[in-house]
Amino acid sequence: MTRALTLITVLCLMLPAGEAAARDWGPWSTSTEAPALLSPADQESAPASREPALHFVAATPFIWLLRLYQNHITHVDGDRCPMYPTCSQYSVLAIRKHGPILGIIMSADRLIHEPDERDYVPLLKVGNRYRYIDPLDNNDFWWYRP
Amino acid sequence: MMLPNRAALLLITMLLIAPSAQGGEPSAESIKSFADHLYGAGDYYRAITEYERLLFFYPTHTLSTAAQYQIAMAYLEGGKYTQAIKQLRDLSNTYAGSEIGRKAQLSLAEAYIRKKDHHLALNMLEEFLASYPRDPRADAVRIRTGWVYLQLGEWQQAGAEFRSVPAGSAERRQAEALAGESAGYPGLQKKSPALAGTLSAVLPGAGQLYVGRPADATTSFLLNSLFIWATVEAFKSDNDVTGGILLFFESGWYFGNIYNAMGSAHKYNRRAEQRYLDDLQSRYGISYLRDDRGRDILAFTLRF
Numbered sequence: 001m002t003r004a005l006t007l008i009t010v011l012c013l014m015l016p017a018g019e020a021a022a023r024d025w026g027p028w029s030t031s032t033e034a035p036a037l038l039s040p041a042d043q044e045s046a047p048a049s050r051e052p053a054l055h056f057v058a059a060t061p062f063i064w065l066l067r068l069y070q071n072h073i074t075h076v077d078g079d080r081c082p083m084y085p086t087c088s089q090y091s092v093l094a095i096r097k098h099g100p101i102l103g104i105i106m107s108a109d110r111l112i113h114e115p116d117e118r119d120y121v122p123l124l125k126v127g128n129r130y131r132y133i134d135p136l137d138n139n140d141f142w143w144y145r146p
Numbered sequence: 147m148m149l150p151n152r153a154a155l156l157l158i159t160m161l162l163i164a165p166s167a168q169g170g171e172p173s174a175e176s177i178k179s180f181a182d183h184l185y186g187a188g189d190y191y192r193a194i195t196e197y198e199r200l201l202f203f204y205p206t207h208t209l210s211t212a213a214q215y216q217i218a219m220a221y222l223e224g225g226k227y228t229q230a231i232k233q234l235r236d237l238s239n240t241y242a243g244s245e246i247g248r249k250a251q252l253s254l255a256e257a258y259i260r261k262k263d264h265h266l267a268l269n270m271l272e273e274f275l276a277s278y279p280r281d282p283r284a285d286a287v288r289i290r291t292g293w294v295y296l297q298l299g300e301w302q303q304a305g306a307e308f309r310s311v312p313a314g315s316a317e318r319r320q321a322e323a324l325a326g327e328s329a330g331y332p333g334l335q336k337k338s339p340a341l342a343g344t345l346s347a348v349l350p351g352a353g354q355l356y357v358g359r360p361a362d363a364t365t366s367f368l369l370n371s372l373f374i375w376a377t378v379e380a381f382k383s384d385n386d387v388t389g390g391i392l393l394f395f396e397s398g399w400y401f402g403n404i405y406n407a408m409g410s411a412h413k414y415n416r417r418a419e420q421r422y423l424d425d426l427q428s429r430y431g432i433s434y435l436r437d438d439r440g441r442d443i444l445a446f447t448l449r450f
Contacts, residue, residue, distance in 0.1 A: 108402020109409060112369070115361030116354075116410075120417070141262075142339070142412035 059095045059103070066092050084124050084131035087111060093136050098144070106139060113139075174204040178213065185216060190224035211246050215253075222253060227261040248278060252287070264298050285317040292324060296423060301331035320430055327426055334418045339411035346407035350400065353407025357414050366403045373399055 066088050074088070081087040090110050095103030121138070123130045137144075172180075181196030197213040197220070204210060214237060221230035234254040241247035251274050258267035271291045275284060292307035305328040311321035337357050346353030351367030354360075373396035380389035 104398045105401045105405050108398045109406040112354075112366050112399075112402055112406045113359070113362050113410065115365060116359040117362075120413070138413075139409055141416075142409060 055096070055099045058100050062095050062100050062103070063092055066095075079129070082118070082132055083110070083114065083134045084126055085135065086131075087114075090134075090136065097136060098140070106136075109139060110134070171203050174200055174207040174209050177203070178209050181213070181216065185220055185223075188223075190220035194220045211241065215246055215250060218250065219253065222257050222260070225260075227257050230257045231261070248274070248281065248283075252283070255290075259294060259297075264294050268294055285311045285315045285321070289317060289321055289324065292321075292328070293423075296328060296331065296426075297419075299331070299419070301328045304328045304331075324426065324430055327430075331422065334415075334422055336415045336418055337411040339408040339415075342407040342411040343404050346404050350403045353404070354410060357407065357410040359410055362406065362410065366399075366406065369399045370396070370403060 070088050070092075079086075083090070085093060087107070087110055091103065091107040094106040094110075097103070098106065117134055118132050121132045121134050124133050125131075171177075177196055177200040181193050181200065184190075184193035184196060194217050197217045200207070200213045201210055214233070218230050218233035218237060221227075221233060231254060234250045234257060237250035238247050238254055241250065251270060255267045255270035255274070258264070258270060268291060271287055271294065274281075274287055275291070278284065281287075288307055288311050292304040295301070295304035295307055305325045308321045308325035308328065311317050315321075342353035342356050344353070345356050346366070349367075350370035351363035351365075354363035354366055373392060377389055377392040377396050380386075380392055
């Protein structure tokens with residue numbers, strides 16, 4: 001029993017799956033081959049938090065863990081997130097935008113809604129792979145007004 | 147063998163002309179034409195460069211104002227709303243009252259609509275109507291204002307706006323029809339976000355089932371069941387640290403599940419509204435901005 005619990009605990013640490021998003025976005029356009037999208041770091045949908053100092057302190061450990069995952073773990077365990085931005089990048093954006101509590105809740109929501117969301121959102125070719133576009137503002141539009 | 151004098155003269159002339167033709171800048175018309183071609187192909191990024199080229203080499207040319215407007219439109223069509231708004235605001239202020247200023251003001255309203263700043267868009271449209279009540283586009287603008295109210299779910303206000311199109315106007319018939327259609331807005335099939343959230347709070351996944359997302363419901367139910375079970379077992383086995391970590395994760399799944407149910411209900415309602423607006427748009431689509439060739443620039447083929 002103890003071993004099973006330890007295994008589950010280790011697995012949970014790996015749950016915010018997804019590889020670090022590609023950072024090689026070039027000039028924008030709206031052609032089908034190179035759709036207009038901003039790089040995750042520049043997304044207008046994720047402006048800086050209204051309380052940068054407070055959020056920065058509270059969010060730093062979570063962001064650090066997510067960056068650790070993006071920079072080291074995902075290269076080993078593979079690219080499993082079918083969405084854009086990737087799940088870990090989405091978490092980073094959510095935590096930066098709404099702070100750690102809401103950011104974590106929104107990350108859990110993202111992981112839960114992966115299966116059915118694919119029926120409603122368009123596909124985007126990122127690198128050699130198609131991903132479902134599911135930005136932050138697709139999931140906070142009902143309560144957040146910038 | 148010597149060339150005839152005329153042929154030699156022609157050859158010399160051509161040699162003198164050739165370098166200047168090679169190195170010279172194309173005419174403003176040519177640059178504009180090429181930029182328009184890129185714009186028409188949806189290559190807005192490069193189109194902006196060409197319009198900027200025109201402005202750089204021919205800053206006082208009659209086409210320069212049109213180039214500035216097209217840069218703003220390229221930003222708008224390319225989804226760069228912040229830049230489009232800045233450019234259009236400058237244009238509407240600089241050329242207030244002129245045709246380009248009016249077009250910029252209407253395009254500014256469209257940029258706000260696409261940016262989902264509907265209230266700012268309404269301000270722009272109402273300001274336009276107050277400033278230019280006799281503009282040939284005024285009635286189309288009234289209808290557009292009604293559309294924006296519909297997008298905000300304010301169907302009664304939308305109906306009033308549609309009915310404000312004066313009798314005798316070419317748009318009157320369409321406006322009357324839209325006023326009648328807007329009354330159908332309250333009858334849209336919607337889901338209650340509060341009920342969805344409550345259902346998922348009581349039984350994880352139930353709210354997702356209510357909003358028609360069975361796969362999400364299964365995911366949510368299984369994740370929460372597994373983590374609740376694991377947390378309980380950890381505490382029962384006196385593994386308090388493991389139990390605490392699992393409880394932390396379970397809290398995320400539980401509240402994420404409620405958030406997901408409520409968000410899914412809102413998405414469901416948004417799609418219902420979108421279908422309703424798309425249906426109206428397909429039956430009553432109009433435009434109020436046309437380019438030099440009479441083609442629609444801002445038709446109601448936008449995504450609301």
